[in-house]
Amino acid sequence: MVEKVLMKGNEALAEAALRAGCRFFFGYPITPQTELAAYMAKRMPKAGGVYLQAESEVAAINMVYGASAAGARVMTSSSSPGVSLKGEGISYMIGADLPAVIINVQRGGPGLGGIQPSQADYWMATRAAGHGDGHVIVFAPSTVQEMADLVASAFELGDRYRVPVMILADGMLGQMMEPVALPEPIDSRSLPEKEWATNGHGGKRTHNIVNSLYLVAQQLEDTVVERSQRYARIKDEEQLAETYLTEDAEVVLVAYGAAARISRTAVAKARELGIKAGLIRPVTLWPFPVDTIETVIPVAKSFLTVELSMGQMVEDVRLAVNGRSPVSFFGHTGGVIPTPDEVLVAIQKAAMGEQFDLVPYHTRLTGGAR
Amino acid sequence: MAEHAKMPLNIMLAGFGGQGILFAGKLIAYAGMIDGHEISWLPSYGPEMRGGTANCSVCLSDEAIGSPLVTEPDVLIAMNLPSYERFIDSVKPGGVVIVDETMVGACTMRPDIEYHPVPATEIAENSGLKGLANVLLVGKMLAVTGFSSEKTLHAAIEKSVSAKHLDLIDLNRKAIALGAGIPDSDACTA
Amino acid sequence: MSASIDSAANEMVDKKSEILFERPHALTDAITNYCPGCSHGIVQRLVAEVIDELGIEGETVGVCPVGCSVMAYDFYSCDMVQAAHGRAPAVATGLKRVLPDSVVFAYQGDGDLASIGMAETIHAATRGEKISVIFINNAIYGMTGGQMAPTSLPGQVTQTSPYGRDTETAGYPIRVCELLSTLDGVALAQRVTVDSPKNVRLAKKAIRKAFEYQIQGLGYSIIEVVSTCPTNWGFSPSDAFEWMRDNMLPYYPLGIYKDIKAAKGEQ
Structure with a gap:
């Protein structure tokens, strides 16, 4: 080793x-x-x-x-x-x-x-x-x-x-x-x-060109x-994703990077409360792992995307789920790190089947989701 | 606390920049790694280089670590008053708080925590270990929580001290032993 | 007798058919996009002749800019890289660091080198990147149709200085060779022009020296060629040279601004 x-x-x-x-x-x-x-x-x-x-x-x-x-x-x-x-x-x-x-x-x-x-x-x-x-x-x-x-x-x-x-x-x-x-x-x-x-062609081949200019529209289209x-x-x-407790998951979290670490802890806590939560962690963001999302669709009743942003990847999750389940969002931004307990609250809300965007604006100004 | 600390053990170390907060955290992290635990070490980082506040989250666990950011520490090591004030309320009930009595000079009102004041800076200076109050406090944490062993910490020191400063290895070992043997000061006993 | 005359005549014919002038090997047979009378054609050819003479085509990589010479990748037979606007010195840096034994040159215009790419130019120069830069200064943006350049003269009328370059609002032209000559990383900074056979020969000598200094590992070299843009200036090619001599050369005097070998007395 x-x-x-x-x-x-x-x-x-x-x-x-x-x-x-x-x-x-x-x-x-x-x-x-x-x-x-x-x-x-x-x-x-x-x-x-x-x-x-x-x-x-x-x-x-x-x-x-x-x-x-x-x-x-x-x-x-x-x-x-x-x-x-x-x-x-x-x-x-x-x-x-x-x-x-x-x-x-x-x-x-x-x-x-x-x-x-x-x-x-x-x-x-x-x-x-x-x-x-x-x-x-x-x-x-x-x-x-x-x-x-x-x-x-x-x-x-x-x-x-x-x-x-x-x-x-x-x-x-x-x-x-x-x-x-x-x-x-x-x-x-x-x-x-x-x-x-x-x-350097060294006299062994014709010259190589590295270039991104194509003045003829048809040539540029062909290249693209x-x-x-x-x-x-x-x-x-090349899609890559990791799953955690998704086999029977009714609430599927989707989170990457640091947010996925926090979400994983929150999923474990939710399981202790009897909520069937799971986590999909995209490892490639482009290509987005739509195939992995597809595998959980039959069992999942709702999705929850967690990000350190105001909600960006959630759009890809919504495209992949394509209206078949509610896809909610929870996030903090600006360098504020969500705690597992905050994510747990969002999981509990998602488990009730509603779709929401839970961002600091809502929690701070209205004390909860709209 | 028991002879062997329960996992997961979430530790917050805090003090002024320059007190060796990050190094102390690294020793604990290395010890955890050598003992075969999952570990993470996360520093606070900011524009200040010296004299600002520094803190460091260390997680020891037997399962994959989620958030490496410690928000409810099982153990708090505080090396100055602002850090003590900032983190004392976040310590888990039943948690351990070790403070550098020389620098903090405050007593907690919380009855639900184990409070261990030690005049680490003063003792370090009087023992020819100036600048190693941080390591003394790691020794104290070892004695109080049993999170690792002195042998493991010696190995951790060897990994953490740069090869250019081999002379510091012995001093660090002494600091661990000294810290582990310091009794709590009576500053906070009525 | 007649036989010997025939033989002499044949010899003369042979001499006449000797190739005295041809396309340098380092140039492809692609037709350039340059306007008639433009200095680019001359300078581009000089660079190719130097590559041929030094026998370095197989080890040479050229970087072309955004500007009239944007398509130079089609004109040179050596490997070529097209760079983003102004970034040729950075691209050349990347190439040269990977290929330290190759010869890397950048061919840039005034907008590319002295406006949008000035940071890249100054820093490649001060790092002493072992690259050779050929700088066409014609005091105008040619490809986009004749706008004010960083080297446009005070009072010069262009599409974007229709009342003449007003130094109150548009500031002053930049003298690139003078500016770069203050930097320790520069091995050679020389300003030439190509308005006469004599000056063309001088320009070629300078370009050759820029390549040689690179091969000798001496540092960054720049040859600024004060050039014409008959189309956007609105002159015939010969009038353009006349205008250049009368107006540009006083502002941009020809000469060697830095030559570290000469400074060390090695020449």
């Missing part, structure tokens, strides 16, 4: 990237992800790689674009406001079919917001990581162990489908320490060669359609 070490989530992301063969990191300091950059700054030179503190998030993501074009496994990391800035580069990477791993250790927003844990960037990650018709694969770890494990998957899927991959964590996961068994390092020389890379076919394959093959 691999010996476990105690690590912060941010450090586990960094170490796992090194072990996945990543030797290039471009970033810019921002709380609460800074430990990741600091870890890379310390380890990269010793691993024969490059750590570069860019002048901005915009520059960092474009350095990632260049490094990926050259064929390297490359990573950048930031927190919410910084990821907004990366939007431009992410869109270009989508358009140029370049893989890379982008970390978002979310904090409260909008604007400068706060620095406490949040899940308010769900929409940005799954809907509009940048302009244009495109997606990034989004992973949502909920333990430090999973942060380490998903990094390798992120690099692999990125290379396989030629898409950027985002790991959507939050300040709680980034800052907390848990024991982690680190994955075995891979030999990056064993990775398949990227025939499309712009790494081809990419969408890859997206369809990703939706078919």
